[in-house]
Amino acid sequence: MADVVIIGAGPAGIFAAQELAKRSDKLDIVIVEQGKDIVERSRSGRDMLVGWGGAGAYSDGKLTISTDVGGQLSTLLNESELLELLDEVDGIYASHESSGGLYTVEPDDVARISARAKLAGLIYVPTKVRHIGTENCYTILKNMREELRSRVKVIFNTRARDILKQGGRVTGVSLEDGTVIEARAVIAAPGRVGSSWMSGQAKQLGLETRPNPVDLGVRVELPAVVMEALTEKAYETKFIYYSRTFDDRVRTFCMNPYGEVVRETMGDILTVNGHSWARTRTENTNFAILVSADFTEPFDDPIGYGESVARLANMLGKGVIVQRLGDLHAGRRTNPSRLLRCLTQPTLHDATPGDLSYCLPYRILTDIVEMLSSLDEVAPGVNSAHTLLYGIEVKFYSNRIKLDRGLETEIEGLYVIGDGAGITRGLIQASCSGIIAARSVLRRVE
Numbered sequence: 001m002a003d004v005v006i007i008g009a010g011p012a013g014i015f016a017a018q019e020l021a022k023r024s025d026k027l028d029i030v031i032v033e034q035g036k037d038i039v040e041r042s043r044s045g046r047d048m049l050v051g052w053g054g055a056g057a058y059s060d061g062k063l064t065i066s067t068d069v070g071g072q073l074s075t076l077l078n079e080s081e082l083l084e085l086l087d088e089v090d091g092i093y094a095s096h097e098s099s100g101g102l103y104t105v106e107p108d109d110v111a112r113i114s115a116r117a118k119l120a121g122l123i124y125v126p127t128k129v130r131h132i133g134t135e136n137c138y139t140i141l142k143n144m145r146e147e148l149r150s151r152v153k154v155i156f157n158t159r160a161r162d163i164l165k166q167g168g169r170v171t172g173v174s175l176e177d178g179t180v181i182e183a184r185a186v187i188a189a190p191g192r193v194g195s196s197w198m199s200g201q202a203k204q205l206g207l208e209t210r211p212n213p214v215d216l217g218v219r220v221e222l223p224a225v226v227m228e229a230l231t232e233k234a235y236e237t238k239f240i241y242y243s244r245t246f247d248d249r250v251r252t253f254c255m256n257p258y259g260e261v262v263r264e265t266m267g268d269i270l271t272v273n274g275h276s277w278a279r280t281r282t283e284n285t286n287f288a289i290l291v292s293a294d295f296t297e298p299f300d301d302p303i304g305y306g307e308s309v310a311r312l313a314n315m316l317g318k319g320v321i322v323q324r325l326g327d328l329h330a331g332r333r334t335n336p337s338r339l340l341r342c343l344t345q346p347t348l349h350d351a352t353p354g355d356l357s358y359c360l361p362y363r364i365l366t367d368i369v370e371m372l373s374s375l376d377e378v379a380p381g382v383n384s385a386h387t388l389l390y391g392i393e394v395k396f397y398s399n400r401i402k403l404d405r406g407l408e409t410e411i412e413g414l415y416v417i418g419d420g421a422g423i424t425r426g427l428i429q430a431s432c433s434g435i436i437a438a439r440s441v442l443r444r445v446e
């Protein structure tokens with residue numbers, strides 16, 4: 001028996017546990033995590049996303065302090081409440097050593113970059129960003145584990161099977177080994193890696209959901225000098241583009257100056273992502289270009305669509321594909337000798353040189369090619385033949401579950417938070433969602 005069971009030890013689950021432990025010394029708090037403790041994790045395979053710290057453990061550690069980026073909490077909280085919470089969470093990360101610096105773009109620079117972007121058909125989204133860096137992010141999450149060790153029980157290497165309810169109230173969680181933990185409140189924080197599981201649970205529990213679009217695209221890698229004028233001011237520069245051919249909203253995402261491209265394992269699917277270290281620099285910068293794909297009827301499964309496109313790329317490349325932009329334009333595959341001659345040397349060494357036009361839908365590829373051409377006007381060199389494209393990058397977001405302002409579902413005592421609730425898409429809002437749910441739980445159980 002426990003007072004509160006938290007499913008998932010990613011940033012959302014950790015911040016929920018921290019807040020509960022901080023505000024009450026009476027509550028019995030249990031976290032169930034399918035992966036390992038943080039010191040036992042490695043940066044490869046499934047371990048990369050699961051275990052203490054979740055996907056945050058090896059993330060780039062960019063905290064984007066904006067109500068418009070990294071989630072949809074602004075649809076539930078008013079702007080000033082959310083800004084206050086974002087600052088509070090930033091303060092918690094910043095209270096740890098080596099939490100990195102804040103990048104804020106000066107108004108003059110905002111005006112200059114916006115004007116250049118407009119001429120290129122782009123919208124520039126200025127943001128305030130803290131960059132922690134991968135190794136520091138890992139250390140901070142490890143410190144949080146130590147802080148909670150004596151206060152919160154964590155069951156590792158164990159998957160939550162089902163969330164249990166009776167009438168309209170949550171009663172606990174069953175684990176994969178058959179154990180049942182009875183609880184007064186359950187906070188589900190399963191992340192993107194648990195999005196299929198969460199969708200299944202929502203269906204089983206009769207929760208109202210609506211699909212979130214899937215984001216599909218490529219990871220772009222180029223010499224860091226190409227983006228330097230932008231990244232030295234803002235670290236991450238966000239641009240939005242409405243494509244000429246399809247009028248789709250296309251956007252840059254997760255920019256990693258001097259960073260590296262990494263493989264991400266989602267079940268049996270291999271996709272790409274990027275990050276950068278705080279203390280080590282590569283010669284390259286990477287960022288994603290993503291297009292949202294949404295469906296209504298008769299097909300309403302964006303996650304299934306994204307998985308199918310990623311599987312196709314995996315089938316052709318036996319994993320992740322990398323292609324020179326020049327080869328894509330010339331209608332030919334990149335082969336190992338062409339890749340060797342490329343001025344941008346890949347930081348992801350086990351990607352297969354290949355042809356992305358065989359696996360990316362025409363619509364998405366057209367959107368990406370158009371945006372690269374526009375970005376070239378803001379940062380000359382982006383559209384070079386030597387720019388590398390890795391595929392596929394996919395962001396699966398769980399179906400968005402109907403939640404109230406306290407992130408409680410229609411089932412009393414059941415809260416769903418973080419990326420797995422389809423309500424957040426990044427570290428800072430996921431962490432905020434943990435605090436919001438913890439405060440709601442405290443109001444209910446104390």
Ligand SMILES: Cc1cc2nc3c(=O)[nH]c(=O)nc-3n(C[C@H](O)[C@H](O)[C@H](O)COP(=O)(O)OP(=O)(O)OC[C@H]3O[C@@H](n4cnc5c(N)ncnc54)[C@H](O)[C@@H]3O)c2cc1C
Nearest residue numbers: 008010012034050054055060062160191194418419426427
């Ligand atoms: C390479 C990389 C770089 C990134 N860089 C950034 C960045 O710079 N800035 C940013 O804002 N975001 C970044 N992100 C995204 C960020 O890491 C996530 O948005 C964040 O971790 C989401 O937190 P979460 O707690 O909701 O989910 P997660 O961190 O995914 O944690 C969910 C946890 O739940 C566990 N779980 C799932 N289902 C079950 C179950 N049934 N039973 C038990 N346990 C379960 C999982 O094992 C996992 O540990 C990056 C991600 C990656 C992979």
